[in-house]
Amino acid sequence: MSDSKKKAQVDLSKDVQKDQSQILQKEMIRGNFDKLARADQNPDDKVVYTFVPGNLNELVHCFDVVGNYPEVNALQSAMQKKTGAYVMEAERSGQDEDVCTYVKADLGMMRRGNIGPSGQKVAEPDLLLLSYTGCFTFMKWFELLRHEYKCETTMLHVPYQGDGEITKHMRDYVVKQLKEETIPALERVSGVKFDIDRLRENLRESAKAEEDLVKVLETAKLRPSPIDSYFGAIYYVGPMFSAFRGTPEATAYYKTLWAEVEDRVKRGLGPVTPEGEMGEERYRLVVEGPPNYTSMRDFWKMFYDEGAVVVASTYTKVGGNYEFGFRHDPDNPLETLADYCFNCYTNYNLPQRTDMLEHYMDEYQADGLLINSIKSCNSFSAGQLLMMREIEKRTGKPAAFVETDLVDPRYFSASNVKNRLESYFQMIDQKRQAA
């Protein structure tokens, strides 16, 4: 390596401040990619692909299989600026411009040798486990992967909360599928017999971690908020939403994270940004919608440079929502898995999403609502304007709308987004002055 390259690397690492919890998380993620790379060499190591929303991690871990999360790979690749090429690769292979870019990033990565964000090969799946929680695209995505890999596929159909409630019938329906479809499929693929006590133990670990995560997220009610509940919380929910929920490592991670955040609370500090401590907290925002991952640091900078902190976000609930009391319950192991799936944000209907946003606006004393509409995610975007207007009406607080994409760099127009955000912040100022 040339000296200039070495210097560039040193400068980059110096640029970003890392807490102990971040280092821990990095090690955990690296460990899982190591497992996926080993599985590629060892046919006895079985690999299950599944998605973040509705993931049955506690159950999956009962079968000694390695979990892989395609959308996590896509977002991590995006942060490494790799997805532009993956998206184009997928388009070359027949995916249209408007197809979800998570899907295209994953397909493109696969076509380029399935080299994951860690630089290691990601083993092919032995089982595609689709836990369907409101996003229709996930079903199509696994259909495409099944076509490529020709492996066993199983789908857990989680009824959508169309009426905004979970009925006994819905729960029974999911539990029946878990017993009759999901568990037998995992047994078949792994060759490991299901042990409900092992599941209970995993669920116990989940509940502990969930408790700490909620404590962390709720600190954003303080002024100044010690965390950013969007850009920062995307990292915080990482272990919980991916391969680690239900493991002692995840429990340890959240314990460490909570200790760090609690310390910030005691010292009255604001959030940590990639450039260090954020300055004065000037705007408290609630954000609806996923972030942009290809220019995440630039995007975040547009907020913290203006003193804007996100105090609550809905995206950080897509892999499970714990703020309203739900915890995985070891005493009702299958029922609790069903309840978890019902409560993923993607499975909420529009009135539920709107109520949740209103709750955040009030509880977290937000100055306004910002929607980041994702170009290629119809599932998230449908109804967002309607929700925005309803929140404006209910709270009297200003709302704004920006448009980006998840992992397609072509859909991030920095000047346009910055222009809208600056306008929005000034709009909040103007409202304050008028009041």
Added chain:
Amino acid sequence: MQCFIGIDLGSTTTKAVVMDENCDVLGRGITNSRSNYDTAAAVSKQEAMIDTRFTLLEREISKLGGASENVHALLEDLERNFRKTQFLEQLGDLEQTCDGHITGARFSGVEETVRALMLDIFDAIREAANEIYAPGAQRKSDFFRDIAGSRFMREAEERAQVADIPYELLMNVYDKAIIEVENRPPEGDLRGKFLDGLEYLFTEKSDIGVDKDQLRTAVNTTLDIELEETYVVGTGYGRVRLPFPKEHIRSEILCHGMGAHIMFEGTRTVLDIGGQDTKGIQIDANGVVKNFQMNDRCAAGCGRYLGYIADEMNIGLHELGPIAMKAKKVPKINSTCTVFAGAELRDRLALGESRADILAGLHRSIILRAMSIIARSGGIEDQFTFTGGVANNESAVNELRKLVKENYGDVHINISPDSIYTGALGGASFAQRAVMA
């Protein structure tokens, strides 16, 4: 005298408005943004200050006996002559700069011929200045680049052919020089230009309806007034390039909302179609922005689209609307993509459709896109104000009126002849509030 200035740095044009402490508009200035926002800001501000002097002069002249009846005509004449002086000054600069570029291997053996041609060309343009700035003369543009450029091309083409010198060689000299000249704000000897303009006027007209000495005194009195730049607010896409602190910078959303409110107090919804963005803005009774939507990363259907069409048709931007108004039918054109616009135009012309009809269809298509942005910002509430350069295009306005009626019924639509200055007006108002509030 305290002056509060708003500068709107748009992608195509930069506008400035000067306001006094009572929120009365004193002057407006506009220039092309010339991809150099610093110069554009300086020039537009200078232009607005010049306009301010004319406003103050109008007040001064009104005090003169017998002048009140024809004060507007007199000021128009004076301004026209002032502009001529300004034009000749910049033309001299352009000539000198061109001369500096006639050097190097490319001119080997033809240097003297090119110099002689340039001399001829500039003499011809100088001579044409009287015609360009004659009473009642129509100018396609007031920007120096446009006026000098079109004349230079015309004169250079003729002379190059006769002298057997490549036309491109002359144009290359011009292209290099005009960039330098444009990026040099005009000299600051305002008094000299006013007085020269006045002398031109006296030569042009023997009877101006007012005593010449009194007029000279009025001009001098006006020029003696010290105009203090009390507070400047910048807005528009180029605002971050402005050389002043962050608190002096406002978003164009807020400025257009406030500007529209000042122009028409009953405004609740604003549509602004600028060079590279289209904005739908909802405001309250105080001009405070409630919500907004704008086009995303794609500038399809914005003002530049019309500019591109005008270029394709080799006509002036201001000619598009009148031609489109002659349409007998409005064809459905869904593409607002600027890149496809040329192809769409040529295809339809090849199919035998009339230019007027096609242009009407193109105008409708951009307004349709604007309607979608307005709808997403919350729809149209009475009163509705249309701002930005495109609001001066009668065909765009015509299509807008039809679509507003179809979708929202009877809504009062406001369009100011000064709509292009809306953002700068809002900026000036924020500047005034920053000090006076």
